[in-house]
Amino acid sequence: MDRYQFEDLISDYIENSLSLSQRKAFDAYLVSHPEAQDEVNSLRDTMMTMKNMNDVKTSHAFMSKLKSRIAQENIQSVLTQKQEKTFFGFTPLYASIFSLMVIALVFTGIQFVPNDPNVNPTRNMQSHMAEQTTNSPVKYQAPIERTSSDMLAEAPEDSLIDDSQPLRNNTNFNDGIQLVKNPR
């Protein structure tokens, strides 16, 4: 056993909680180190002094003070319970926050609805169509069969053709290509 082992086991030795082999080893250390015995005695004295330290007691006013504190706690808990009333499952705080949020949402939604009907083309068109339907109802008319000659007769003259210039007749292409002999 060395010094460190001795110090580790000193409390167990005083409290008599060492195993037999450990106790033997400890006793052997005490025999070989007389100053160690003084240390054991000194530690035992310290423990005794601690054990015999004067009792400290609470003051005489302890109970009355405690009772008043508990009465305060009870009042506070009753107040807290009162405050814990809920509106539709929400605490007053959350209920007011939620209400404000709903109001804000509705207000913001109203801002998106325009007051001028011209701003909304879809709505304008719809109202216009509704007007036509009520004022001049559309009557069904059978389609008129028309020939192509009728349609040509009705066609306007082509303004792109210049009537002052005679048209070139380039329909003869026989002279277009001539074979040329090689002069060499």
Next chain:
Amino acid sequence: MVKEYIYTDEELIARFQQGDEQAYVELVNRYRNRLMAFVYRYVNDMTQAEDIVQDTMVKLYTHRHFYKEIAKFSTWIYTIAGNLAKTELRKKKRRKVTSLSQMGTDDKDYDLPAVFQESDTEIQGQFTEQRLQAAIQELPLHFRTVVIMRDIQELSYEEISRIVDVPLGTVKSRINRARLQLQKALKEYR
């Protein structure tokens, strides 16, 4: 010395949880001085110690339904008191305020034993106790808690282990180290 009671602490807290306020008063009477001794040795200030014990008892009242029968009542109440004391010490450390007067100026009267016709041995005993109390304050908090619980409050190692939530071996080791430090501190004055 362990007193014999009709009801155990656990039975009393059970009755209190069912609404019996008299059981609460009985628990307060059983523990107020024990906790006072523990907390005073821990914080070294009578006024502060009594406030902490008051807080512990108020917590016992308001948090009575938090106690479950799986633990001993004493373990539970010591844990509450220990945590409050630790918090108070941390606050004190932050504030860095040194109280010159331990008793304060209020008219509170504490049951410290009256000393009449002090003999030399008694004076020597008081001196040693003062030195010991000062030496306890020098210990690190994790040493201080366990050594007070073991050597002043005489709690078992197992109970201390449960209160501080540290393995039994560690508790034993801490107590041993704390005792050696205290012994060393006292030796300087002897």
